[in-house]
Amino acid sequence: MTDETLRFYNANAEAYAGDKKSPDPRLFAFLARCKPGGRILELGTGGGVDAAAIIGEGFDLDATDGSAELAAIATRQLGRPVRTMLFEELDAVAAYDGIYACASLTHVARTELADIIAKIHRALVDGGVVWASFKTGDGEATDAFERRYNFLPPEDLMSLWRSAAPWSELSQDQWLGSAYDRKSTEWLAVTAVK
Numbered sequence: 001m002t003d004e005t006l007r008f009y010n011a012n013a014e015a016y017a018g019d020k021k022s023p024d025p026r027l028f029a030f031l032a033r034c035k036p037g038g039r040i041l042e043l044g045t046g047g048g049v050d051a052a053a054i055i056g057e058g059f060d061l062d063a064t065d066g067s068a069e070l071a072a073i074a075t076r077q078l079g080r081p082v083r084t085m086l087f088e089e090l091d092a093v094a095a096y097d098g099i100y101a102c103a104s105l106t107h108v109a110r111t112e113l114a115d116i117i118a119k120i121h122r123a124l125v126d127g128g129v130v131w132a133s134f135k136t137g138d139g140e141a142t143d144a145f146e147r148r149y150n151f152l153p154p155e156d157l158m159s160l161w162r163s164a165a166p167w168s169e170l171s172q173d174q175w176l177g178s179a180y181d182r183k184s185t186e187w188l189a190v191t192a193v194k
């Protein structure tokens with residue numbers, strides 16, 4: 001399946017990858033909660049900037065992206081293979097100590113998000129941690145680049161995570177930031193422990 005969102009990332013892969021200069025500052029708090037040197041899955045690695053930092057911190061990274069063009073760029077940047085994988089293709093069971101999804105699951109259709117969250121839960125070991133950031137809002141929509149967003153209100157996003165899988169801990173972090181489109185953006189990151 002190649003939806004309009006992945007068409008954007010494939011067609012603009014070089015420009016998109018070149019736009020991110022440094023790792024997400026919240027990455028390191030997530031890594032501090034993961035087993036040192038543990039196995040981390042990244043969903044939607046983009047150009048591989050966060051991936052390089054995860055490897056640099058000594059973790060065993062399985063980096064993936066649904067865009068074959070971005071996966072190829074990240075493969076070059078990291079000097080190791082980045083797998084082309086759609087979120088819905090995740091079928092691992094108890095394989096990862098941590099799962100990191102920076103601004104990627106924000107593209108999943110609302111009707112499919114609970115299923116992806118359940119797959120993430122299944123893919124984690126007991127005690128494993130997931131961190132996923134979302135643009136929040138009040139209605140599914142497409143942006144000026146034709147990328148689709150689920151744009152959930154914070155309370156709906158948290159209640160979806162709560163009901164999709166039996167997490168032992170669930171917390172949120174909200175901030176005002178920006179993104180590739182340079183617009184002021186309300187972000188919410190979920191941290192959940194299996």
Ligand SMILES: C[S@@+](CC[C@H](N)C(=O)[O-])C[C@H]1O[C@@H](n2cnc3c(N)ncnc32)[C@H](O)[C@@H]1O
Binds near residue numbers: 005009046
């Ligand atoms: C906003 S970018 C974030 C990229 C990177 N995490 C970062 O912070 O720079 C969203 C990423 O999700 C990927 N993506 C979008 N839809 C996807 C899908 N259905 N399956 C897998 N990856 C997808 C895109 O190719 C893109 O790399």
